[in-house]
Every structure is written in C-alpha cells, then in structure tokens.
Amino acid sequence: xxxxxxxxxxxxxxxxxxxxxxxxxxxxxxxxxxxxxxxxxxxxxxxxxxxxxxxxxxxxxxxxxxxxxxxxxxxxxxxxxxxxxxxxxxxxxxxxxxxxxxxxxxxxxxxxxxxxxxxxxxxxxxxxxxxxxxxxxxxxxxxxxxxxxxxxxxxxxxxxxxxxxxxxxxxxxxxxxxxxxxxxxxxxxxxxxxxxxxxxxxxxxxxxxxxxxxxxxxxxxxxxxxxxxxxxxxxxxxxxxxxxx
Amino acid sequence: xxxxxxxxxxxxxxxxxxxxxxxxxxxxxxxxxxxxxxxxxxxxxxxxxxxxxxxxxxxxxxxxxxxxxxxxxxxxxxxxxxxxxxxxxxxxxxxxxxxxxxxxxxxxxxxxxxxxxxxxxxxxxxxxxxxxxxxxxxxxxxxxxxxxxxxxxxxxxxxxxxxxxxxxxxxxxxxxxxxxxxxxxxxxxxxxxxxxxxxxxxxxxxxxxxxxxxxxxxxxxxxxxxxxxxxxxxxxxxxxxxxxxxxxxxxxxxxxxxxxxxxxxxxxxxxxxxxxxxxxxxxxxxxxxxxxxxxxxxxxxxxxxxxxxxxxxxxxxxxxxxxxxxxxxxxxxxxxxxxxxxxxxxxxxxxxxxxxxxxxxxxxxxxxxxxxxxxxxxxxxxxxxxxxxxxxxxxxxxxxxxxxxxxxxxxxxxxxxxxxx
Ligand SMILES: Cc1cc2nc3c(=O)[nH]c(=O)nc-3n(C[C@H](O)[C@H](O)[C@H](O)COP(=O)(O)OP(=O)(O)OC[C@H]3O[C@@H](n4cnc5c(N)ncnc54)[C@H](O)[C@@H]3O)c2cc1C
Ligand SMILES: NC(=O)c1ccc[n+]([C@@H]2O[C@H](COP(=O)([O-])OP(=O)(O)OC[C@H]3O[C@@H](n4cnc5c(N)ncnc54)[C@H](OP(=O)(O)O)[C@@H]3O)[C@@H](O)[C@H]2O)c1
Numbered sequence: 001x002x003x004x005x006x007x008x009x010x011x012x013x014x015x016x017x018x019x020x021x022x023x024x025x026x027x028x029x030x031x032x033x034x035x036x037x038x039x040x041x042x043x044x045x046x047x048x049x050x051x052x053x054x055x056x057x058x059x060x061x062x063x064x065x066x067x068x069x070x071x072x073x074x075x076x077x078x079x080x081x082x083x084x085x086x087x088x089x090x091x092x093x094x095x096x097x098x099x100x101x102x103x104x105x106x107x108x109x110x111x112x113x114x115x116x117x118x119x120x121x122x123x124x125x126x127x128x129x130x131x132x133x134x135x136x137x138x139x140x141x142x143x144x145x146x147x148x149x150x151x152x153x154x155x156x157x158x159x160x161x162x163x164x165x166x167x168x169x170x171x172x173x174x175x176x177x178x179x180x181x182x183x184x185x186x187x188x189x190x191x192x193x194x195x196x197x198x199x200x201x202x203x204x205x206x207x208x209x210x211x212x213x214x215x216x217x218x219x220x221x222x223x224x225x226x227x228x229x230x231x232x233x234x235x236x237x238x239x240x241x242x243x244x245x
Numbered sequence: 246x247x248x249x250x251x252x253x254x255x256x257x258x259x260x261x262x263x264x265x266x267x268x269x270x271x272x273x274x275x276x277x278x279x280x281x282x283x284x285x286x287x288x289x290x291x292x293x294x295x296x297x298x299x300x301x302x303x304x305x306x307x308x309x310x311x312x313x314x315x316x317x318x319x320x321x322x323x324x325x326x327x328x329x330x331x332x333x334x335x336x337x338x339x340x341x342x343x344x345x346x347x348x349x350x351x352x353x354x355x356x357x358x359x360x361x362x363x364x365x366x367x368x369x370x371x372x373x374x375x376x377x378x379x380x381x382x383x384x385x386x387x388x389x390x391x392x393x394x395x396x397x398x399x400x401x402x403x404x405x406x407x408x409x410x411x412x413x414x415x416x417x418x419x420x421x422x423x424x425x426x427x428x429x430x431x432x433x434x435x436x437x438x439x440x441x442x443x444x445x446x447x448x449x450x451x452x453x454x455x456x457x458x459x460x461x462x463x464x465x466x467x468x469x470x471x472x473x474x475x476x477x478x479x480x481x482x483x484x485x486x487x488x489x490x491x492x493x494x495x496x497x498x499x500x501x502x503x504x505x506x507x508x509x510x511x512x513x514x515x516x517x518x519x520x521x522x523x524x525x526x527x528x529x530x531x532x533x534x535x536x537x538x539x540x541x542x543x544x545x546x547x548x549x550x551x552x553x554x555x556x557x558x559x560x561x562x563x564x565x566x567x568x569x570x571x572x573x574x575x576x577x578x579x580x581x582x583x584x585x586x587x588x589x590x591x592x593x594x595x596x597x598x599x600x601x602x603x604x605x606x607x608x609x610x611x612x613x614x615x616x617x618x619x620x621x622x623x624x625x626x627x628x629x630x631x632x633x634x635x636x637x638x639x640x641x642x643x644x645x646x647x648x649x650x651x652x653x654x655x656x657x658x659x660x661x662x663x664x665x666x
Pocket of ligand 2: 011061
C-alpha cells in the first residue's frame, strides 16, 4: 500500500505508521517540521518502510500547501492508495475559553483546514481510481459535552463531513474510514487524568489498520467507547446539564 | 511529564526517567522538585547501519522494542541487563552490566556518542573525544549530569536467536567462585543463582548457568515463539513469602537441577530475561515490596569475602528469594560505574522493619572488603557509607558536576540522600 500520512510524527499516527512500515507499506510523510519529519522517516525506514521514506512539508494551518503536498506525495510514491490524517490539536475547554485566539486556531486546524486537506486528498485518490481516506475525528464530536464544547464541535463537524464524503464517493471507489478515539494515552492527553477504558496508541493503531484493510467506515477505539458513547448519546438533556462529563 | 520531544520539554526539569526499572530512588525526583521527565515516548530509531551495526536512537527506546525489531535480523545489544524493560537512557545512566561483563564490560563501553541537554540549557554531543569528562560522568552517573536525548552504540551480529546453555549444580560458595572463574575463559555469558538460606557447609550452594549464542545450524529452524505470559494481577499477602516458602522454593529449584550438569538450546528470551516472563512478578513480595542490594567485592579482598557478606545476610535472617552471583572482569568507563574486577552479589530482600539495619550491616561489611554498591538497586544506603566506599571517584564526579552543573540543577531523591544535594 502507498500511503500519504499527515501526523506520523507523534502519538497514534506514529504507532499506525510503524505498523504499516513493519509490513512493508510505502509511506510518504507530510508534516510541519522538516527536520522532525526526517527523524520519523529514519525510524520508519529502519522498521521496514523502504530505504527512503520521502517527506513533504505540509502545515495544517496553511491550506495553500495541501494540494501541492498531495501531488508531491503521489509523485514520490508513484501513485497513492491511502491518505491517513492523524494530525490535530487539543486544548481543554478552560484554555479555549480563556484564549479566543487559540479557539480560533483549533477550529481551523481540527475542522476547517482538515476538511480542506481531505478535499485535496480526495481529489488525489479519485484521480488514482479510488483508495482509502482514513481520518481521526473523536468521540468528543458525538454529543455536546461540558469539558469539550469547542473541540467537540470541531470534531462533530469533521465527522459529518466525512460521513457525507462516504455517501457521495463510496461508489467511486473511495473508502472513508472515520476513526473516533476515546481517551488514548498520548502526549496530547498526558496532562489529563485517564478515565476507565483509556487506550494505548499501539492497540488503537492495530484496530485502525484492520479497519483500513477491511474498509470499515466508522471505528471506535478502544472499542468499549462505542457502548459508552451510545449511552451518552441517549442521556436526556436534563441529565447532561447536571453531569460533569 | 511525558513527551516525544525531549529537546523541547527538558529545559527546566531536574531529572529524566526511563521505564523505572531501577529498584531504588534513582529515578525519583527530590521532594522539593516533583517534576520528572519520562522519556518513554521519545523512542525513534535515528540510524542503523546493517554492515557495521552502528545504531543511534532516542533515549526512550526500550530494549524490548529493539530486540523485537532487530533480533530477527541478526543483531543484539552488546550488553543487556536481566530485564529488557529498560530504556537506552537508563542503560547508559546506570552503566548496566550483563552476563558477559567478564568479557565485554558494561553498556557504556560500547557507547560511541550521546546527545545531551546540560545544565546551562545547551544541547551538545559528547563522546570519548568530545567533552570526555561529561561523557565519563554521564555513563553510570544516574541522570545527574543532564538529560540524555540520544544514544549511539554498536549492535552485535548474532548467529541465531537461541542460546546454547549449560547449567551446573554448585556445592558451596568456594566452588562457585572457582567455577565462575573457569567458565569465564570459555563462555561469553555466565552467572549463578545462590540459595541464600543454605548455611554452614553448603552456604553459597546454587546453580551456575553459562551460555553462548547457538550457531544457526544447531538452532531450531523457527524463531522462538512468544509464549504464554503469566501476570501477577494482585499483591501477594506478605505472609506468602516467608522463610519457609522461600526455603521450599530454593530447595525445589536446587533439586530441579538433579543432574549435576545439564545443557541444551533455550531461547535468548528465557536465558537473558527469565523474570520478564512473569509480568509484574514483583507483586509476589506483597505491598511493602522489596529492595535489592547489590555489591561488588574486589578480587584483592580474596575468596572468602563473599562468604563473609553472605554470613551477614544469613545471620540476620534477611529472607532473600533470589540471590545472583557473577564475576566481573573489568572496571567500567564511567566515573561512577559500578563494576570492578571481583565478584558481585545481588540480593532481593523483602522489605521489613529491620531492612535498614540489614543494609547498614551489609554496607559495613562491604566497606571492610573494599567493595562498593550498585546505585541502580539502592534505596537504603546511608550517605556516610556511600562516601566512604567511593572516596576519590566521588571527588572526581563532584568536580565534573561543579564544571557542568555548578548550581546542581540535576538532582534526584537518590542524589539528595547520597550526595547531599
Ligand atoms: C528484573 C530486573 C533485572 C535487572 N538486571 C540487571 C542486570 O542484570 N544488570 C544491570 O546492570 N542492571 C539490572 N537491572 C537494573 C536496570 O537495568 C537499571 O536500573 C536500568 O537503569 C533501568 O533502566 P530504566 O530505563 O528503567 O531507567 P530508570 O529506572 O527509569 O532510571 C534509572 C536511572 O537512569 C536515569 N535515566 C534514565 N533515563 C535517562 C535519560 N534519558 N537521561 C538521563 N538519565 C536517565 C534516571 O535518572 C535514573 O537515575 C535490573 C532491573 C530489573 C527490574
Ligand atoms: N489522544 C486522545 O485521547 C484522542 C482522543 C480523541 C481524538 N483524538 C484525535 O486523534 C488524533 C491523533 O491524536 P494523538 O493523541 O495521537 O495526537 P498527538 O500525539 O498530539 O499527535 C498529533 C499529531 O498532529 C500533528 N500536527 C499538529 N498540528 C499540526 C499542524 N499544524 N500541521 C501538521 N501537523 C500537525 C503533530 O505533528 P508535530 O510533530 O509537528 O507536532 C502530531 O504528529 C487527533 O486528531 C486527535 O484530535 C485523540
């Protein structure tokens, strides 16, 4: 599989890219810090992704870079079978309320610009006759909740966008895989107290890779979160107003 | 604190820690500075040259992961401790030794270069030729010279993932030391297990294990399977491991080796990392846990020195479940590296009310023998004992710290206890 990967430097993206490298997939890394990308490329190369793992600059805050980055990845890989997006940022509701500038950035990165990036990725994949677009949204987008109002809204928008994309292009050979992680122990969440069912990046990555291979449209990871979110979605407003989660 | 980006977050932190496999307080922060940098997410391999074996990675890479990736391709670390659940940073900081110490020295002897964040905030490369004082103080320096960000060393080629192992029953402590000495000339890997409860004539009886890599022709065609991994999910009540059960275990273990000598092919995993097979094995010791005590007795102290130290242990009834004996062949490269030519004893001791007194007594004996203790295993030694054991080496370590970290930005609970800062 030839994969363009935005977000392979850290967290769940690092774990997923490593699994792909170890089974011999070809990777092209997209990201904002060229020297750091090179370090991840070296790691993935030793793990089996081939002698050279190409890197292409792409910053989620700069939409002008998206289409050229996808084109560059297609050229470097000699085609394209999948695009993975694990890039994103997180901030607590308190931080976002205290800093409107940060809130603006987060909504741009996690929603608006991720959508624009996916538009470019979709074009690239369709030009190859189809492929897989795997994007990390979040369970935070499932219900308006006090601790994740703004972040959750951005992810909710992203989830809906991905759903629509699937409806429109599935017949064209585009497999959209929407990953909804629950709490996963990465540096993104290291300042937070892990709840029950907190997951490890490696286990999530294995689950996501299976979903990519099978074309599963929606993945809750770790899987108990599917049930947890079903319950939370069913809670009446009167209760959501009272509880802290 | 945990991050992939050690360079960004290490600026104001007093200590790094890896996987916390040191037994004592070496990787714990001092009380007044509770923030430690956990390196385990900084685990990328940065370069690997298959022909020379030259390898460089971020300091949080674990030996488990390194082995998983590169053993099947025929490479292994030149020196490994008895667990693979350690990071490269921890292996350097403790200058760890393995079953091949008599032949290959410590891990630090194989390190060619390191990237470090030092006290003035700069990030520099150090090696035997670049800032050699910092390099030597960092090897075995227990994190007190700065944050190790990257480690470069040479991997070894191995012919298979299997070990040809021989184990042999040993009658007493004298025979043990002779046997280890003989085996050292012939075997790359040697160590022994002692039944610490055996007294009198059979004091120091046990089993010696020796090994070498199996040639690919002798080895089974398939790589070793990752077998069943039992896990201790709860702390055993403290009465489970008492004098009697330990005695029983040791007796059985000793008798298991019913032939005086046996040999065969075993996986490297079971030869090098016997305890890793039982996840959370330490819970056997109950909630109070246990401590390790490891010392080295110099060759000059003579054959009977090991007996004298074991006598201190047995006379106080310090129930020890595992006692490991191994000969060291040479001094380490680091200013405070633990090994020196002689014999080392590593004792697991269940923590009880009298543990401090036991460790004090052991330390006094070790001091008399001219030996020293291993910081990676220590949590009870008193400062005066440590200073008396280390003497000039400690002066040199302090002088290098004065140069690189005059304000003592790098500190640990252990440095407060043993160095007073
Ligand atoms: C079952 C078992 C068997 C063992 N067998 C052996 C053995 O045979 N031989 C042997 O020598 N040791 C042995 N050990 C001890 C172990 O190898 C050492 O304690 C090792 O340092 C642990 O590595 P770690 O990554 O867990 O480090 P930690 O325990 O987290 O830290 C150890 C020390 O290293 C420092 N450190 C860690 N990372 C960095 C960094 N990036 N920069 C600066 N300082 C750092 C810490 O500050 C601390 O002082 C054994 C331990 C266990 C539990
Ligand atoms: N962890 C969780 O519990 C959790 C839960 C639900 C959803 N998620 C979502 O899952 C995804 C992955 O999370 P994670 O925990 O693995 O995150 P992470 O460890 O913080 O990694 C985030 C990745 O995003 C990249 N990135 C951030 N900003 C970027 C930008 N402007 N341009 C390009 N790349 C950028 C980072 O690259 P750099 O190396 O350049 O920083 C990094 O590779 C995210 O979308 C997150 O919202 C996570």
